[in-house]
Amino acid sequence: TTYNVGFLVGSISSTSINRRLSKALVKLAPQADLNLTEIPIAGLPFYSADHDAAIPAEAADFKRQIEASDAIIVITPEYNRSVPGVLKNALDTASRPWGQNSFAGKPSAVIGTSIGAIGTAVAQQHLRSILSFLASPELAQPEAYLHMTEGLITEDGEVTNESTAEFLLSWLKALHTHTAKTLSPVV
Ligand code: FNR
Numbered sequence: 001t002t003y004n005v006g007f008l009v010g011s012i013s014s015t016s017i018n019r020r021l022s023k024a025l026v027k028l029a030p031q032a033d034l035n036l037t038e039i040p041i042a043g044l045p046f047y048s049a050d051h052d053a054a055i056p057a058e059a060a061d062f063k064r065q066i067e068a069s070d071a072i073i074v075i076t077p078e079y080n081r082s083v084p085g086v087l088k089n090a091l092d093t094a095s096r097p098w099g100q101n102s103f104a105g106k107p108s109a110v111i112g113t114s115i116g117a118i119g120t121a122v123a124q125q126h127l128r129s130i131l132s133f134l135a136s137p138e139l140a141q142p143e144a145y146l147h148m149t150e151g152l153i154t155e156d157g158e159v160t161n162e163s164t165a166e167f168l169l170s171w172l173k174a175l176h177t178h179t180a181k182t183l184s185p186v187v
Contacts, residue, residue, distance in 0.1 A: 003179050005029070006039040006069035010076040010087030010112070017148045018075045021113045023157025024168060025073065032172035036073070039065045041090035052097040059093045063102040066094055071107040071179040072136070078114050078123035083130075091130055103134035107182040109175045111144040119145030139178045144171050 007025070011018045022038065029036045045056050055063075066072060076083050094102040110127050112120030124145065131138050144167075146152075151160055159165040 001180065002033050002035055003070040003176060004068075005034050005036050005071045005073055005175070005179070006065055007036055007073040007075060008039055008041055008087065008090060010041070010074065010084050010090075012042045012086055016077070017113050017115070017153075018077050020153045020155065020157060021111070021146060021148075022075050024153050024159050024165075025075075025111075025157075025172065027157050028159075028165065028169050029172055031169055032176050034172055034176055037069075039069070039072075041086060044090055044093055047089055047092040047096065049096075051093075055097070062090070063094055063100070066102040066106065069106070070183065071109070071175065072103070073175070074108060074110050074127060074131070076110065076112040076120055076123050076127055078112065078116065078118075078120040081122040082126045083123050087127075088130075091134070095134055101134055103131065103136040105182075106136050107139070107175075107179045108136040109139035109171075109178065111146070111171065113146035113148045115148055117147055119147045121145045137178075137182045139175050142167075142171055142174060144168075 009019050009022050026036045043058050044062055076087055108131050110124050112124055114120045153159050
């Protein structure tokens with residue numbers, strides 16, 4: 001089965017290394033029987049509880065795209081040992097109105113890249129805690145902390161290091177298995 005996976009890029013920087021990582025994943029995905037489509041977060045208004053009564057069109061559209069996906073990948077930078085505010089805003093938007101949490105039961109996986117040696121490990125722990133609260137079954141293993149070095153992934157998403165490319169593909173294959181198990185549990 002080919003699964004349709006939506007992905008969020010937690011950076012709105014024009015030179016984002018996490019966007020570069022997303023391009024690499026998009027290229028590798030067909031080999032793991034996954035079809036990746038970005039669900040943009042940059043145009044979302046700041047979440048307010050006022051929206052629960054009158055949901056902005058951008059927020060409603062964003063929630064629909066998450067709900068229509070078989071699984072979600074969240075690609076996060078690490079900002080001050082946590083997730084960037086733009087990403088937290090998107091997750092808060094998806095979680096509301098109360099009772100209409102778009103992540104409920106939705107398989108997810110987290111990944112990220114940093115110029116720092118620990119490769120977004122601390123941000124990803126925060127992100128996992130948020131997704132747990134949102135009742136999203138998360139891919140537990142393998143964890144994916146990518147230390148971005150000069151030229152590791154080109155501007156158009158070519159992975160120049162063979163073992164990194166192999167690792168990213170094995171991670172995508174694990175997400176495929178996780179999605180299959182979550183969507184069709186043996187009871
Ligand atoms: C950073 N950066 C960073 N890196 C890291 O490994 N741990 C951290 O806590 C932080 N904190 C942090 C805060 C802020 C405000 C900025 C702007 C940057 C560096 C970060 O890894 C680097 O800027 C990446 O390029 C960010 O990812 P994108 O936006 O390029 O995808």
